[in-house]
Amino acid sequence: MSVDTTQAPTTHKALLEWVSEIAALTEPDSIYWCDGSQEEYDRLGAELVAAGTAFKLDDSKKKNSYYFASDPDDVARVEDRTYICSTEEIDAGPTNNWRDPAEMKAVMTELYRGSMHGRTMYVIPFCMGPIDAEDPKFGVEISDSAYVAMSMRIMTRMGEGPLKAMTTGGDRAFVPCLHSVGFPLEEGQADVPWPCNEEKYIVHFPEDRAIWSYGSGYGGNALLGKKCYSLRIASVMARDEGWLAEHMLILKLTSPAGKAYHIAGAFPSACGKTNLAMIDPTLDGWTAETLGDDINWMRFDKEGYLRGVNPENGFFGVAPGTGWSTNPNAMRTIDGGNSIFTNVARTLDGDVWWEGMTDENPAELIDWKGEPWTLESGVKAAHPNSRFTTPMDQCPILSDEWDDPKGVRIDAILFGGRRATTIPLVLETSSWSHGVFVGATCSSETTAAAKGKVGVVRRDPMAMLPFIGYNAGDYIQHWLDMETLHETPHLPKVFYVNWFRKSDDGKFLWPGFGENSRVLAWIVGRLDGTADAVQTPVGFVPTLDAIDRTGIEDEVDDETLAAVLKVDVDEWKQEIPLIEEWFTKLGERFPKQLWKDLEDLKTAL
Numbered sequence: 282m283s284v285d286t287t288q289a290p291t292t293h294k295a296l297l298e299w300v301s302e303i304a305a306l307t308e309p310d311s312i313y314w315c316d317g318s319q320e321e322y323d324r325l326g327a328e329l330v331a332a333g334t335a336f337k338l339d340d341s342k343k344k345n346s347y348y349f350a351s352d353p354d355d356v357a358r359v360e361d362r363t364y365i366c367s368t369e370e371i372d373a374g375p376t377n378n379w380r381d382p383a384e385m386k387a388v389m390t391e392l393y394r395g396s397m398h399g400r401t402m403y404v405i406p407f408c409m410g411p412i413d414a415e416d417p418k419f420g421v422e423i424s425d426s427a428y429v430a431m432s433m434r435i436m437t438r439m440g441e442g443p444l445k446a447m448t449t450g451g452d453r454a455f456v457p458c459l460h461s462v463g464f465p466l467e468e469g470q471a472d473v474p475w476p477c478n479e480e481k482y483i484v485h486f487p488e489d490r491a492i493w494s495y496g497s498g499y500g501g502n503a504l505l506g507k508k509c510y511s512l513r514i515a516s517v518m519a520r521d522e523g524w525l526a527e528h529m530l531i532l533k534l535t536s537p538a539g540k541a542y543h544i545a546g547a548f549p550s551a552c553g554k555t556n557l558a559m560i561d562p563t564l565d566g567w568t569a570e571t572l573g574d575d576i577n578w579m580r581f582d583k584e585g586y587l588r589g590v591n592p593e594n595g596f597f598g599v600a601p602g603t604g605w606s607t608n609p610n611a612m613r614t615i616d617g618g619n620s621i622f623t624n625v626a627r628t629l630d631g632d633v634w635w636e637g638m639t640d641e642n643p644a645e646l647i648d649w650k651g652e653p654w655t656l657e658s659g660v661k662a663a664h665p666n667s668r669f670t671t672p673m674d675q676c677p678i679l680s681d682e683w684d685d686p687k688g689v690r691i692d693a694i695l696f697g698g699r700r701a702t703t704i705p706l707v708l709e710t711s712s713w714s715h716g717v718f719v720g721a722t723c724s725s726e727t728t729a730a731a732k733g734k735v736g737v738v739r740r741d742p743m744a745m746l747p748f749i750g751y752n753a754g755d756y757i758q759h760w761l762d763m764e765t766l767h768e769t770p771h772l773p774k775v776f777y778v779n780w781f782r783k784s785d786d787g788k789f790l791w792p793g794f795g796e797n798s799r800v801l802a803w804i805v806g807r808l809d810g811t812a813d814a815v816q817t818p819v820g821f822v823p824t825l826d827a828i829d830r831t832g833i834e835d836e837v838d839d840e841t842l843a844a845v846l847k848v849d850v851d852e853w854k855q856e857i858p859l860i861e862e863w864f865t866k867l868g869e870r871f872p873k874q875l876w877k878d879l880e881d882l883k884t885a886l
């Protein structure tokens with residue numbers, strides 16, 4: 282088909298050529314250039330409602346919001362279908378799926394051939410991070426999904442602004458992100474509510490800085506600005522350009538004295554990362570503000586401090602477990618409307634619900650499969666991985682600096698995990714390389730939300746394992762190299778936190794949630810040199826009196842606090858072989874320095 286790009290609202294040569302090439306391959310019925318306007322968003326929403334794909338929620342409950350239910354076989358990221366196609370397999374490394382890039386391109390080109398028959402090809406220009414950044418990271422997603430176009434407007438800076446900025450000062454580089462649900466429509470064939478293909482590929486070509494996704498319409502597989510671009514491709518850019526693209530929340534904490542600190546945190550799933558990002562501190566005089574709940578790009582400033590920017594424009598949060606008692610600020614954000622809800626449950630009066638939103642479960646709902654649901658149904662009303670997609674600027678505790686292109690100075694980095702034993706509530710590392718060691722050993726127990734057995738300890742370095750765009754050993758080495766990439770490095774202090782320690786009879790020892798503000802206060806105290814700690818073989822741990830327990834003295838008595846802070850040599854001796862096994866898995870490029878640190882730890886225990 283001869284593609285008419287004369288209507289294209291841009292003169293960007295490489296972009297026009299790419300759009301023509303893809304249209305000739307996928308053969309859509311039409312090409313639509315997204316402008317990112319509210320009118321366009323409303324029009325796409327109305328079209329999807331008319332097509333039976335989306336439900337418009339009641340405006341008195343969630344204004345200007347839509348409900349989508351996916352195909353039950355398209356409900357989460359597909360890690361076994363996610364590839365890093367570097368030229369050399371070793372550069373993808375032992376923790377990524379790899380295939381020869383030329384081979385992969387040949388296979389996928391055939392899948393894309395004619396894949397957009399009967400559909401509109403949306404051209405979605407976007408920018409990760411503020412458009413007026415010193416080095417704005419542009420992308421263009423081509424997709425045959427209007428759900429993707431709507432979602433990208435919430436999750437990224439999308440449309441006319443980025444497109445214009447892409448030709449300011451000449452044609453700027455952009456990451457081409459190609460996406461098709463892989464469901465062509467023949468003449469007169471009716472569409473299905475959630476088109477997708479059982480054959481799925483989520484593929485990254487790091488040396489081309491390109492992303493090709495096929496067959497899935499869901500989340501991290503289809504909204505390519507998030508995991509695919511801002512972590513996997515950006516981590517490769519960061520390695521080459523001397524910065525860090527990390528899977529972290531960014532939190533601003535202001536002390537009773539009025540001093541502000543910025544804390545970044547990397548947590549595997551099911552550790553409550555979004556809950557921490559939006560924490561409501563119980564400790565008097567402390568205030569918390571959010572800059573982001575998922576991605577943090579950290580670059581050195583002139584003085585050698587790391588400054589963090591959240592490249593996203595919205596929250597793509599796990600709905601179940603988000604409630605008025607666990608994360609009231611998230612609920613207030615969502616109550617602002619302008620959201621897309623995917624695979625949650627619907628109420629009979631045009632609202633949404635999910636497990637953990639409220640203490641009482643509603644008597645009847647429509648579950649994520651569209652079936653009537655009652656308390657006796659015995660199944661989850663919302664899918665465990667169901668999501669809210671909501672604009673960041675609706676968050677009541679959003680920091681003013683959230684979209685400052687200069688970012689904020691990161692004073693501390695927290696690595697976290699869900700461990701019933703061994704890891705104390707909080708420990709401070711004694712150097713940058715000790716901090717990298719701790720990050721590399723990060724682990725977390727599986728929970729019912731994920732597949733497989735519950736309680737299995739999985740390693741997840743820097744909580745980045747599914748998102749490292751290159752060899753994991755090189756990635757850990759890059760963290761160590763950060764000390765050498767500035768002449769006067771003032772790197773953040775690294776801490777390891779664990780909210781989930783249990784007593785012998787399986788009860789959580791620490792109240793968690795807003796009470797974690799007491800741990801954050803100790804961390805700030807350590808940054809200021811005003812808080813007490815005791816040295817242990819695994820790092821500095823608070824003394825009992827160093828944790829402010831005002832108001833929870835009964836719930837957390839001395840015995841309980843001692844138990845949750847305990848560094849038990851025998852438990853740590855059992856940890857050593859697990860760490861050895863893990864370091865071995867990370868392959869021959871895993872830094873020798875950390876093997877040495879492990880030997881030192883063995884000796885110290």
Ligand SMILES: C=CCn1c(=O)c2[nH]c(Cc3ccc(NC(C)=O)cc3)nc2n(CCCC)c1=O
Nearest residue numbers: 551552553556557602780789791792793794797
């Ligand atoms: C800033 C909050 C971090 N955080 C926590 O600090 C936390 N701690 C726990 C364990 C826990 C669960 C229940 C209670 N208490 C009662 C009364 O149920 C206490 C601790 N769960 C937690 N969760 C939820 C994890 C699943 C997403 C959590 O998010």
Ligand SMILES: [Mn+2]
Nearest residue numbers: 528574575576
């Ligand atoms: Mn995440």
